[in-house]
Amino acid sequence: MRPSSLALYAALALGLASGLSACSEDDPARDDQTPAGATATESSTQEPTEQPSESEAASPDEETEQPSESEASGTAVPVYYVGDTPQGPRLFREFQRVAGDPLLEAAKLVDGGAPLDPDYRTEWPGVGIESVQATDGVLLVTIPGDGFTDRPDGMSRRSARLALQQLAYTLQGVQQERVPVQIQRTGADPVLFGISTEAPITNAPALKVSSLVNVTSPAQGETVEGDSLEASGVASSFEATVPWEIRRGDEVVLDGFATAEGWMDKLYPWQASIDVSGLEPGDYTFVARTDDPSGGAEGAGPHEDTKDFTLR
Numbered sequence: 001m002r003p004s005s006l007a008l009y010a011a012l013a014l015g016l017a018s019g020l021s022a023c024s025e026d027d028p029a030r031d032d033q034t035p036a037g038a039t040a041t042e043s044s045t046q047e048p049t050e051q052p053s054e055s056e057a058a059s060p061d062e063e064t065e066q067p068s069e070s071e072a073s074g075t076a077v078p079v080y081y082v083g084d085t086p087q088g089p090r091l092f093r094e095f096q097r098v099a100g101d102p103l104l105e106a107a108k109l110v111d112g113g114a115p116l117d118p119d120y121r122t123e124w125p126g127v128g129i130e131s132v133q134a135t136d137g138v139l140l141v142t143i144p145g146d147g148f149t150d151r152p153d154g155m156s157r158r159s160a161r162l163a164l165q166q167l168a169y170t171l172q173g174v175q176q177e178r179v180p181v182q183i184q185r186t187g188a189d190p191v192l193f194g195i196s197t198e199a200p201i202t203n204a205p206a207l208k209v210s211s212l213v214n215v216t217s218p219a220q221g222e223t224v225e226g227d228s229l230e231a232s233g234v235a236s237s238f239e240a241t242v243p244w245e246i247r248r249g250d251e252v253v254l255d256g257f258a259t260a261e262g263w264m265d266k267l268y269p270w271q272a273s274i275d276v277s278g279l280e281p282g283d284y285t286f287v288a289r290t291d292d293p294s295g296g297a298e299g300a301g302p303h304e305d306t307k308d309f310t311l312r
Contacts (some may be wrong), residue, residue: 074099077106078173079113080166081120083211086300089162091169091210092120093234094220103132106174107141110167117220119306123163125152127192132171138182138200139171145187151194160193165209168201178203206267212236212290212303214267222309227277229286233305234267235260237290242270245287246279253279258288281312 074097083092094116098105112126131142151160168181180200183192190198213235218224235242240263246254260270270288289304 073097075102077102077109078170079106079109079115080169080173081110081115081117082123082162082166083117083120083305085211085303087303089123089159090303091162091166092117092214092305093169093173093210093216094120095216101132102174103134103139103171104129106170107132107167110170117307123155123159123166125155134175134179138180139175141167141171141181141183143183143185143192145185148193149189149191155193157194160195162209163193164195164197164201165204168203169209172203207236207265210267211305212267213242213288213305215286215288215305215307218286218307218309220307220309222307223312224276224309225312227275229274229276229309229311230271231258231274231286231288232269232271233288235270235288235290236263236265236267237302238293239263239291240268240270241291242272243289243291244272244274246274246276247285247287248279248282253284257291276311279311281310283308283310285309 076095076097078093079096080091080093082089084090096106096109096116098109107129110122111124111129113122115121125148127148128144129141130144131140133140133142151157155163171181172178180202182200183190183197185192185197190196213233215231215233217230217232229246231244233242237260240260242258242260244256244258245252254274254276256272256274258270258272260268262268286307286309287304288306290302292299292302
C-alpha cells in the first residue's frame with residue numbers, strides 16, 4: 001500500500017475508534033465490529049432509524065442503474081432484501097420482473113416474497129399489504145387492521161426497524177424518488193412490529209442500513225454467452241476499489257478489481273468488463289467485495305456479494 005494510503009487508513013481507523021468510544025451502552029454499534037475498509041462517515045452497525053435528518057437522506061442515485069433489458073415480459077423492479085454482513089443484517093438489492101402495478105407487486109415481494117438469491121431473505125412475515133399509492137407527497141401503504149401490531153416471535157426490534165427500511169427503500173426505488181412511506185391501518189392502532197407508524201417512514205442513510213457492496217449484474221442464475229462478462233453493482237469501498245473473483249466451486253479461476261465512481265459518503269456505481277474467453281462452459285460464482293487495506297489485520301472483514309451464473 002502507498003504511504004499516503006496507509007496514513008489515510010490510520011486516520012480513518014482513529015476516527016472510527018473515537019466515535020465508538022463515545023457510544024452509549026445501549027447503542028447497537030457496540031455489538032458489532034467495524035469491517036476492514038469501512039468508510040470514514042460510517043461507524044459500525046447502527047440500528048436503522050425511521051427519521052434521519054434530511055441532510056443524511058441517501059440520494060436515489062444507486063436506483064438509476066437498471067438491469068439489461070431482455071425479452072422477458074413485465075416490469076423490472078428493485079426489491080430490497082436482507083443478507084448477512086460483518087456488521088450484521090443489512091439490505092441488498094436485486095431486480096425482479098412483475099406483472100401489474102409495480103409499486104404494489106414490489107411491496108408484495110417484500111412482504112413474504114421469495115428472493116432470487118438464496119443468500120437473501122425478507123424480514124416481513126406476510127402482513128398482507130393491500131394497496132400502495134403515490135399521493136400527496138408520500139407513498140401510502142394500506143395494510144389490514146389486525147395482526148402484527150406486535151413483533152412476531154423471533155423478530156428483534158432491530159429486525160423490525162430494518163423491515164421498515166426494506167419496504168421504504170423498495171418503494172422509493174420503484175418510484176425513483178426519495179419520498180416518505182406512510183403505512184395506514186384501518187380500525188387499529190398505527191403500530192407495526194411494535195413500532196409506531198403514525199409518522200411517515202423516511203429512508204435511513206444507505207451506509208447505515210445497506211451492504212457496502214452489491215452486485216447487480218450478473219443476476220443470480222443468469223446465463224452468460226460470449227467472451228465477456230459484464231459485471232456491475234454499487235459499493236462504498238476503500239479508495240473506490242472493488243475486488244472481484246470468479247470461482248468454479250472452491251477454485252478461483254479469475255480475479256481482478258473494478259473502480260467505483262467514488263467512495264466514503266454513499267454507494268457508488270462500479271462496473272467491469274471481464275474476458276471469460278479462457279473459461280470452459282459451466283457453472284460459476286461471481287464475487288465482489290469491499291477492499292481490505294489492512295490485509296485482515298483490522299476489523300471484521302470486508303462486505304461481499306455473490307451471484308451464481310452459467311457460462312455457455
